[in-house]
Amino acid sequence: DSGVTQTPKHLITATGQRVTLRCSPRSGDLSVYWYQQSLDQGLQFLIQYYNGEERAKGNILERFSAQQFPDLHSELNLSSLELGDSALYFCASSVQGGATDTQYFGPGTRLTVL
Amino acid sequence: EDQVTQSPEALRLQEGESSSLNCSYTVSGLRGLFWYRQDPGKGPEFLFTLYSAGEEKEKERLKATLTKKESFLHITAPKPEDSATYLCAVPLGSGGFKTIFGAGTRLFVKA
Numbered sequence: 001d002s003g004v005t006q007t008p009k010h011l012i013t014a015t016g017q018r019v020t021l022r023c024s025p026r027s028g029d030l031s032v033y034w035y036q037q038s039l040d041q042g043l044q045f046l047i048q049y050y051n052g053e054e055r056a057k058g059n060i061l062e063r064f065s066a067q068q069f070p071d072l073h074s075e076l077n078l079s080s081l082e083l084g085d086s087a088l089y090f091c092a093s094s095v096q097g098g099a100t101d102t103q104y105f106g107p108g109t110r111l112t113v114l
Numbered sequence: 115e116d117q118v119t120q121s122p123e124a125l126r127l128q129e130g131e132s133s134s135l136n137c138s139y140t141v142s143g144l145r146g147l148f149w150y151r152q153d154p155g156k157g158p159e160f161l162f163t164l165y166s167a168g169e170e171k172e173k174e175r176l177k178a179t180l181t182k183k184e185s186f187l188h189i190t191a192p193k194p195e196d197s198a199t200y201l202c203a204v205p206l207g208s209g210g211f212k213t214i215f216g217a218g219t220r221l222f223v224k225a
Binding site for chain 1: 145146148150155156157158159160163165201203205207209210211212213214215216217218
């Protein structure tokens, strides 16, 4: 158990809908990362937050948005969902969010878009 | 273009048959390289961070090494419980805040 929690574990929804994925980092960690993992793309970096502020952005679609709240939990919002958004979404956390900080991953949310 | 390439894509070993997994990278100004283990349907689990060429780290049957162009994960006398996907990753971008992962090597160890 990494100490990172994600909810829900599974999510099944329809195309065009909007969903919210939630992540709570390990106690004491200030930085949160979001990743998408699909069969054909591998693990893709989406976005990083540090202490409530966006720090780095990867290949995150405009239909996706995220934020980190004052209590340091984070939410990833996915809207206008398409079939291709079906994937595992992982959250990770680290102490300071530095380049070589160890990232601890949560168990993931499996999103299925029908 | 910054890239991380892992080989082989899949590796099948008999229990006790040692081997190596490769992670090659084309990144300017490497800040570090990570190795993770991932079981099916679960989040990646941290194994090692290597910071500079020549560095080596060990954990049980695993040993990670780093050169200026690639990293190896050596598995000595593997057991079936070592079966998993092994991922390597490097930090990129200004400040190194983006992390790029390789596609992984799926390891199968048969008893």
